Amino acid sequence: MAVNPPKLEPPLPVPGFRVGTASCGVKSPELKGKRQDLALIVSDRPAHAAGVFTQNRFRAACVDFGQATIERHGEDIRCIVANSGNANAGVGEMERVWSKQLIEAGARAAGCRPEQTLSASTGVIGEPFPIERIEAGLSEAVKTLAADGWARAADAIRTTDTFPKWASMRIGDFTITGIAKGSGMIHPNMATMLAFVATDAPLTHDELQPMLKRAADRSFNCISVDGDTSTNDTLYLLANGIGRGHAPLEDVRDFEAALTEVCTKLAQLIVRDGEGVSKFVTIEVSGAASEADARTVGRAIAVSPLVKTAFAGSDANWGRILMAIGNAGVEIDRGRVSLAADDVAIVENGQLREDYRNADGMAVFAQPEFTLHVALGLGNASATVWTGDLTHDYITINAEYRT
Numbered sequence: 001m002a003v004n005p006p007k008l009e010p011p012l013p014v015p016g017f018r019v020g021t022a023s024c025g026v027k028s029p030e031l032k033g034k035r036q037d038l039a040l041i042v043s044d045r046p047a048h049a050a051g052v053f054t055q056n057r058f059r060a061a062c063v064d065f066g067q068a069t070i071e072r073h074g075e076d077i078r079c080i081v082a083n084s085g086n087a088n089a090g091v092g093e094m095e096r097v098w099s100k101q102l103i104e105a106g107a108r109a110a111g112c113r114p115e116q117t118l119s120a121s122t123g124v125i126g127e128p129f130p131i132e133r134i135e136a137g138l139s140e141a142v143k144t145l146a147a148d149g150w151a152r153a154a155d156a157i158r159t160t161d162t163f164p165k166w167a168s169m170r171i172g173d174f175t176i177t178g179i180a181k182g183s184g185m186i187h188p189n190m191a192t193m194l195a196f197v198a199t200d201a202p203l204t205h206d207e208l209q210p211m212l213k214r215a216a217d218r219s220f221n222c223i224s225v226d227g228d229t230s231t232n233d234t235l236y237l238l239a240n241g242i243g244r245g246h247a248p249l250e251d252v253r254d255f256e257a258a259l260t261e262v263c264t265k266l267a268q269l270i271v272r273d274g275e276g277v278s279k280f281v282t283i284e285v286s287g288a289a290s291e292a293d294a295r296t297v298g299r300a301i302a303v304s305p306l307v308k309t310a311f312a313g314s315d316a317n318w319g320r321i322l323m324a325i326g327n328a329g330v331e332i333d334r335g336r337v338s339l340a341a342d343d344v345a346i347v348e349n350g351q352l353r354e355d356y357r358n359a360d361g362m363a364v365f366a367q368p369e370f371t372l373h374v375a376l377g378l379g380n381a382s383a384t385v386w387t388g389d390l391t392h393d394y395i396t397i398n399a400e401y402r403t
Contacts, residue, residue, distance in 0.1 A: 038137055106138070120236070
């Protein structure tokens with residue numbers, strides 16, 4: 001199930017990057033040759049890199065290795081190797097052995113060193129990792145390396161996703177293209193997903209890292225499907241500076257705005273494809289004392305099972321929304337809070353409006369897409385969060401995930 005799955009324009013090739021895929025039968029040998037489950041992204045020259053990672057305390061070894069590589073070799077990255085079908089997480093000491101083998105195999109395939117290689121895995125947690133099948137399939141990925149391989153890679157990293165996800169933009173002379181996967185186990189910090197973004201812009205590691213963190217906070221960390229944060233969430237950004245070397249840009253603000261837009265498009269695609277999701281809901285919080293407070297209130301609404309089931313039932317249960325606002329853990333003045341759904345005003349300064357008609361609210365909640373407007377009346381800061389409803393289909397999908 002997906003909410004208005006979009007018709008995406010083909011992703012733009014990024015100068016100096018080639019992308020290949022393979023079918024390895026990662027989840028099961030019977031799937032080999034039936035679906036792509038391995039992606040290889042190669043930069044023709046060393047790229048500067050940044051990464052943002054899951055905050056789950058049980059995070060996978062590939063996340064630990066990736067963060068260490070970014071910190072030590074963030075100005076000399078050549079390759080990302082990523083698989084779907086198996087998370088290589090929650091499997092004890094062998095997890096690090098298998099993760100290191102994946103990095104080494106990816107480096108051999110890309111013709112670079114392990115310390116220039118980042119890895120990512122997604123899929124079932126707690127299952128032995130089939131590294132031999134992946135090593136055998138990497139030669140196929142090398143043969144398919146091409147500048148226009150981004151869409152195939154977006155398809156290869158899917159798990160329960162119903163469609164591949166990508167976004168591209170041009171900013172001046174430069175290109176930004178990103179791919180992502182995510183459908184369930186979606187909640188900040190980070191929102192549960194893999195995402196890989198590449199650009200030919202000349203940016204340094206020191207510029208990229210804080211920029212990517214800010215972009216993630218305004219995109220991937222503003223979505224929620226089910227309130228669970230994965231062990232494997234990873235967002236990588238590679239900038240190879242091809243054509244202009246790594247001379248810093250005179251002004252990076254326009255580039256950061258474009259990067260944030262690409263990340264936001266990818267994040268919204270994840271929510272639209274959320275497991276069992278039938279509605280796409282935008283939550284706009286304004287009048288907060290700080291952006292962090294606004295985002296916290298938006299997240300509290302987005303993750304509440306009672307609110308999400310009200311969405312599913314097209315029930316404009318404004319009391320549940322106020323409950324979620326009160327549970328956010330930030331300072332609230334009940335007498336200043338106002339609430340509207342699209343253009344239907346429901347609560348004003350803490351009181352149900354006398355002219356509010358329940359039928360009007362229910363009509364908004366019955367739509368496949370709508371916006372909640374929450375005004376806190378405490379300041380000038382704002383934030384936007386995206387979420388979906390919680391339906392019976394979510395239970396079905398996850399009850400049968402391993403079978």
